Amino acid sequence: MNRPTTDTRTGTEAPQLVPLPTGHEPADPLRDPALYLNRELSQLDFNFRVLAQALDPQVPLLERLRFLCISCTNLDEFFEIRTATVRHAAQLGLPPASDGMAPAQLLESIYARAAELVQAQYDCWNQVLRPALAESGVRILPRQAWNPRQRRWLRAYFRNKVMPVLSPLGLDPSHPFPRILNKSLNVVVMLEGMDAFGRPGHLAIVRAPRSLNRIVELPRQLRGRDEQAFVLLSSMLAAFVDELFPGMTVKGAYQFRVTRNSELVVDEDEVDNLASALRTELAGRGYRPAVRLEIAHDCPRPIVRSLLQNFELPENAVYYIDGPVNLNRVIQVHELVQRPELKYPAFTPRNRFEEGSVFEAVARGDVLLHHPFDSFSAVLELLKQAAVDPDVLAIKQTLYRTGKDSAIVDALVQAARNGKDVTVVVELRARFDEDANLGVADRLQEAGVQVVYGVVGYKTHAKMLLIVRREGRRLRRYVHLGTGNYHSGTARSYTDLGLITADPEIGNDVHLLFQQLSGLAPSIRLRRLLQSPFTLHQGLLSRIAREAQLAASGRPGRIVAKMNALNEPQVVRALYQASQAGVQIDLIVRGACTLRPGVPGVSDNIRVRSIVGRFLEHSRVYWFGNDGRPEMYCASADWLERNLLRRVEICFPILDPALAERIEREVLQNCLADNLNAWELGPDGTYRKCVPAEGEAPHSAQQALLDAL
Structure with missing residues (x-):
């Protein structure tokens, strides 16, 4: 029997079943809110378990760094979607969920619990991982640690690569507070003195365009013989921001980042073209209402109050950061450092189709794929063979997330160009992949693929691939069904299952489902699938x-x-x-x-x-x-x-x-x-x-x- 030890808390209390007055027994006592944990706080708690991997000395060091960054990225998305949704529910006065916690109360709990997570993340970074990385020859240098040669090189880098794309904005009556893009890196600068027009300095905002590298590796001659050294863009901005304000004195420079509501809202019943409506929504996503402010821990209170007022945020929505506000960007070090001993050992997944016809193999019996231990190449090989097989007549597939430069999309395009009847259900509303999916849809349509955007009001999250093949005098359906997306990247880092089968009843069920998705089919009766x-x-x-x-x-x-x-x-x-x-x-x-x-x-x-x-x-x-x-x-x-x-x-x-x-x-x-x-x-x-x-x-x-x- 496993013995549990370390605990992480959701911030909820142990169940206290409240006795009801006699004569008021509920129809279903199992609806008692005390029997339910809060979903949002439970989701936050998951990130403490991810962070625990970053603190586990049994995990390779660079993988620990990756887990830390994953916990930070997860928290970003939590604020963008879950916290934003709760905040909206509180504003509307919506009723509580099954756990009984009102949205306004829940919002307070989220901000408090998230503060504990942020503190734990930066403790992990400052006290554990950055020192351990330095001991292993991977140094992320704060500006206090730069030697004179490094400082000279970094100043030259700043002047040549960074300054030309920066547009500092002084705040005065003719220059109101600028629009701050969601999760972008910014620096608020305290100035003293007069500029060329005789205007007194006060505050300025420097925004870092997303085109700039967030982390820079120092050249070999500026680091130890067996070391790699990196500097964060935020450190360079703080160190050299005075270059942007000649003739004025910089009294302080403080990085900050704002997180905004990223949930897209499209009333599908009111739009004629979902793709066009989504493109319009995406253009404004980066500037929707704010839900969180992260700022340097030493930023003066008057500036913090000014930012909170500008972003219309309460006091508990600000997080004081002792380190980079965009800590998740440090994950680039995982890719830049090629030290196998600091990473998980590489492995070669099984290839379920070594050679020959995939169709012959599946006709002999169902094939189960367990990713990442079984290679995703089996799915790709199935589609590639279908694209060139003269006996394949039609291919139908759902796409929720596919990844950049998808080989799956390449195969579908090839199939269409080879004269196959190809239909693809592209879910445009896959969160954070909307723009990528619009591009996939455009590319498929240009190749002659019939693209369907699913069902109004319902995201198509099903993972289905149907291939119709002529075999002698009959048509046979080959089907792939999965628990994960048709995405080669996640198939290497997620555990998922896939089934490839020629079972006639499953094939007919999938055929009916595609008819339902692409047309206006009535209710269907499925034999095998739910x-x-x-x-x-x-x-x-x-x-x-x-x-x-x-x-x-x-x-x-x-x-x-x-x-x-x-x-x-x-x-x-x-x-x-x-x-x-x-x-x-x-x-x-x-x-x-x-x-x-x-x-x-x-x-x-x-x-x-x-x-x-x-x-x-x-x-x-x-x-x-x-x-x-x-x-x-x-x-x-x-x-x-x-x-x-x-x-x-x-x-x-x-x-x-x-x-x-x-x-x-x-x-x-x-x-x-x-x-x-x-x-x-x-x-x-x-x-x-x-x-x-x-x-x-x-x-x-x-x-x-x-x-x-």
């Missing part, structure tokens, strides 16, 4: 209820499920009811989880764990015992309200018993046995790191799969 927003939610509830009925009748009830997040109230209540009936439930939930496990009389039989390791755990797997006839499903959907009720998602069965057993072994049981990278959630909302019990062998789920390659 689909959001129509059958997946109810399908989950009915299967959970079936396990509860089995347990209530004295038979074993068992559920094991893995996902990224869980918050759908009906599903949580169904799991509580199943636990009360005696069903043994193990949930592997990487991120936010609103369910409280281990509450006496409610969730005694539910255990929740989170795995945080080298790869981002991204696969979604649902397993139901079904009285000895287990059902194994993989899906594109988490158990979130948005996925189950407001998106187009698919959930597909693993019909081959050998493949189902492989998923159970490699994914579910493997994760449940992890005692190195697992965190267990307690009923009070705290996560505790698991360590091997006395006499128990250490086990990392991800490393076990790497060792098996």
Whole structure:
């Protein structure tokens, strides 16, 4: 049995079930807000688990730096989307979620909990990682550490490479406060003296264009023999900002960064062209209402108050930073330093299609891909062969995120140019990838691909590829279904599952789904797949209820499920009811989880764990015992309200018993046995790191799969 040790807190209290007055018994006591954790605070807590990787001396040093930067990037996105949404809900006076916390109260808790995370991040940077990197010959030099030769070189670099693209702006009645782009690096400068026009100096703003490198490597002659040395752009701006104001005295220069609401809002019922409307929204995304201000810790209070007033932010929305305000940019060091001993060991994933026809291989039996341990090249090879195969008549695919210079898009373009009928459902509203997806859509359309933007009001998050091939006198459908995106980059860093099959019923289901997405098809009846927003939610509830009925009748009830997040109230209540009936439930939930496990009389039989390791755990797997006839499903959907009720998602069965057993072994049981990278959630909302019990062998789920390659 794994023993949990270190804990991270969500900031929520342990459940206190409030007794109700006699005669006012609720219709469903499982709706008691005390039984639910807050989703936003739970999501924030996930970043403490990511940060714990940065503090783990067993993790290679440059990977620890990467984990620190990931936690910073995650926090940026949390403020841009989740905090912005809560702030908007507070302004509108919307009711609380299932946990009972009102939006205004939640906003206060978010700012306070985020402050703890920021403090922990910069403690990690200043006290742990930067000194450790320096000891290993990787130095990120603050300006106080520059020697005279380095300072001269950096000043010349500033004059030649940085100054020409800077446009400092003095603040006076004719120069009001400038528009500050979301997450851009800025410096507010205190000035003294008169400029050439006789105007007295006061304050100025220097904005760093995004074209400038945020980190600069010093040449070999300016560093130690076995060292690499780097300087942040923010340090150079602070050191040489006086160059921008000749004849005036710089009394202080303080970096700052503002984070803005980045949630795009397009009323699809009111627009004739979604792509055009999104382009318009994207143009203004960088200047939407502010939600957070980060500023140098030594900035004078009058300047801070002025910035808060300008950005219309409360006092608790400011974060005083002892270090670079854009700490996530330090991740570039991970790529710039080629020191294998400071990184995870390289590995070569399996290639499931060594040679020959992919279609012949799949016709012999279903193929399961477990990324990144199985190469994503198998999916690409399937599409490449389809693009040139004269017997392939049609290709249909969904694209949510594809990455820059996608080989998947190249293959689809080639297929269209080779005369195949190619239809692609491009989800333009994939958050933070909207602009990239607009470019993908344009490129596909130029090649003659029929591009569809999905269904009004529902993001198409399903991962599907359908290939129609003539074989003799019949047509055969080949299908790839996945839990992750068609993105070669994330396939190397995320754990995901993919199924390639020629099963006729699955092929027909996918055919019907594409008809539904590309046309105005009526409701469809699927034989094998479950689909959001129509059958997946109810399908989950009915299967959970079936396990509860089995347990209530004295038979074993068992559920094991893995996902990224869980918050759908009906599903949580169904799991509580199943636990009360005696069903043994193990949930592997990487991120936010609103369910409280281990509450006496409610969730005694539910255990929740989170795995945080080298790869981002991204696969979604649902397993139901079904009285000895287990059902194994993989899906594109988490158990979130948005996925189950407001998106187009698919959930597909693993019909081959050998493949189902492989998923159970490699994914579910493997994760449940992890005692190195697992965190267990307690009923009070705290996560505790698991360590091997006395006499128990250490086990990392991800490393076990790497060792098996």
